[in-house]
Amino acid sequence: MLHEITLTINGESYPVIVKSHYTLSRVLREQLGLTGTKIGCENGECGACTVLLDGEPVNSCLVLAVEAEGHRIETVEGLSKGGQLHPLQKAFIEHNAVQCGFCTPGMLMTAKALLERNPHPTEEEVRFALVGNLCRCTGYLRIIDAVLEVAEKGGEA
Amino acid sequence: MRPFDYYKPTTYEEAFALLTRPNQVMMPLAGATDLIPMVRDERWQPDGVVDIKNLPGMRDLRVTPEGLYVGAAVRMAELVRSPLVNASPWNLLAQGAQAMGHEQVRHRATLGGNLCTASPAADTAPALLVLEALALIRGPQGERRLPMGEFFLGPRKTALQKGELLIGVLIPEPPAGSVGTYVKLSRRKAGDLAIVGVAALAFPQDGGYRWRLALGSVAPTPIRAPRAEEALAQGYDEATIAAAGELALESCSPIDDMRASAVYRCEMVKQITRRAIEMTVQKLAGA
Numbered sequence: 001m002l003h004e005i006t007l008t009i010n011g012e013s014y015p016v017i018v019k020s021h022y023t024l025s026r027v028l029r030e031q032l033g034l035t036g037t038k039i040g041c042e043n044g045e046c047g048a049c050t051v052l053l054d055g056e057p058v059n060s061c062l063v064l065a066v067e068a069e070g071h072r073i074e075t076v077e078g079l080s081k082g083g084q085l086h087p088l089q090k091a092f093i094e095h096n097a098v099q100c101g102f103c104t105p106g107m108l109m110t111a112k113a114l115l116e117r118n119p120h121p122t123e124e125e126v127r128f129a130l131v132g133n134l135c136r137c138t139g140y141l142r143i144i145d146a147v148l149e150v151a152e153k154g155g156e157a
Numbered sequence: 158m159r160p161f162d163y164y165k166p167t168t169y170e171e172a173f174a175l176l177t178r179p180n181q182v183m184m185p186l187a188g189a190t191d192l193i194p195m196v197r198d199e200r201w202q203p204d205g206v207v208d209i210k211n212l213p214g215m216r217d218l219r220v221t222p223e224g225l226y227v228g229a230a231v232r233m234a235e236l237v238r239s240p241l242v243n244a245s246p247w248n249l250l251a252q253g254a255q256a257m258g259h260e261q262v263r264h265r266a267t268l269g270g271n272l273c274t275a276s277p278a279a280d281t282a283p284a285l286l287v288l289e290a291l292a293l294i295r296g297p298q299g300e301r302r303l304p305m306g307e308f309f310l311g312p313r314k315t316a317l318q319k320g321e322l323l324i325g326v327l328i329p330e331p332p333a334g335s336v337g338t339y340v341k342l343s344r345r346k347a348g349d350l351a352i353v354g355v356a357a358l359a360f361p362q363d364g365g366y367r368w369r370l371a372l373g374s375v376a377p378t379p380i381r382a383p384r385a386e387e388a389l390a391q392g393y394d395e396a397t398i399a400a401a402g403e404l405a406l407e408s409c410s411p412i413d414d415m416r417a418s419a420v421y422r423c424e425m426v427k428q429i430t431r432r433a434i435e436m437t438v439q440k441l442a443g444a
Contacts, residue, residue, distance in 0.1 A: 001162040001163060003163070019160060020160065020161055020162045020163035020205075020206075021158050021159070021160045021161050021163070021196070023158075023193065042194075042197060043194045043197070044190055044193075044194065044258075044261070044262055047259075047261060050261055053264070056234065056264045057260055057261045057264060058261050058264050058265050059190075059261045059262065059265070061193070062188075062189055062190050062193050062194075062261075062262070062265055063189065063265065064163060064186075064189060064193075066163050066165075067189070067208065110260060110261070113260075128260075128347060129260055130260075131259040131260065131345075131347045131348040132258075132259030132260050132261040132262065132348060
């Protein structure tokens with residue numbers, strides 16, 4: 001079954017025709033060319049495909065594209081503004097919180113949602129928020145440091 | 158992923174007509190956090206899915222004269238953050254929802270999905286068992302109510318008949334002075350299914366305390382532990398708490414799986430039951 005829908009992504013409207021069973025992650029990457037969102041496990045375990053839906057982190061591999069209509073979608077492509085990296089992106093670079101980079105878009109989006117809801121999280125709160133984002137390179141410590149630094153500096157998240 | 162059709166009815170009549178289509182496999186869809194992986198693995202092969210999130214009442218969360226009404230499509234994250242659920246006397250449900258999955262999953266997964274999947278490990282089930290919630294079921298023939306203890310029939314089996322939907326749960330206000338604790342043992346502190354999950358609820362009665370205990374991941378369905386509950390009515394000194402752990406184990410029939418062996422689970426039933434009781438005792442002292 002086909003559905004003619006309009007997705008609102010990073011503030012822009014994208015009219016798109018999707019099949020019922022297409023996931024949001026698939027449509028973002030394959031139909032809209034927004035390949036910043038990664039696909040890892042396709043099972044809701046790894047968090048590589050995390051995007052924000054109405055400001056909250058979700059696994060875009062577990063959302064049907066047709067379900068996302070009418071909701072505000074944010075992807076990693078929407079983080080930098082006017083050529084300026086987002087404070088979280090800068091902090092990830094400064095702390096070497098990126099190695100292979102595959103988990104980074106998902107980490108950034110989950111961290112953004114956390115800081116919007118809770119601008120000054122404790123380390124434990126950061127760790128709990130990031131439970132659903134797996135990283136096999138960094139050992140997590142640098143990622144946690146980067147998120148905490150943005151929180152401490154009160155960087156607009 | 159094998160293709161299926163997607164429907165989003167706005168009335169129950171429409172939903173039941175879709176769900177009872179002859180010769181087609183039609184499945185309700187709520188959070189999809191279970192459905193999509195199951196379809197991807199081809200363990201489920203629906204011809205169509207019926208999104209129930211737009212049906213009247215499904216997203217409601219409100220206090221009624223009969224207790225707290227939680228629509229089946231209310232998400233775990235909403236239960237965790239809702240001041241209504243977090244506040245006494247229903248916060249045990251918020252504890253269960255908080256223990257489930259991780260942030261991303263909790264923002265999609267629904268209470269109805271957690272229950273209808275009927276995993277023995279469902280984190281909200283022990284809380285609802287000790288809160289003595291009712292499952293509200295609606296089907297083409299009308300509505301019925303079922304105590305939560307009769308809703309689960311086995312792993313992935315519920316009392317729902319073909320075409321019926323769980324539309325929500327009704328949680329009566331627990332007895333005055335109730336405090337509760339959910340303790341979950343898993344391989345990681347968060348983001349995994351329970352090896353053992355125990356919910357304990359205690360409330361003052363006749364100069365002492367009455368207890369209710371429920372366990373997950375240690376039997377084909379989430380279960381109550383009535384003999385342990387009776388033992389605790391005598392008091393909660395160290396020896397009685399230890400005895401309650403042993404009695405709780407008598408209600409269990411755990412299996413070996415990828416998360417833990419049955420032998421380990423049995424040992425942990427005693428430990429986690431004790432921990433849930435002790436944490437509840439501390440709350441009683443603070444109340």
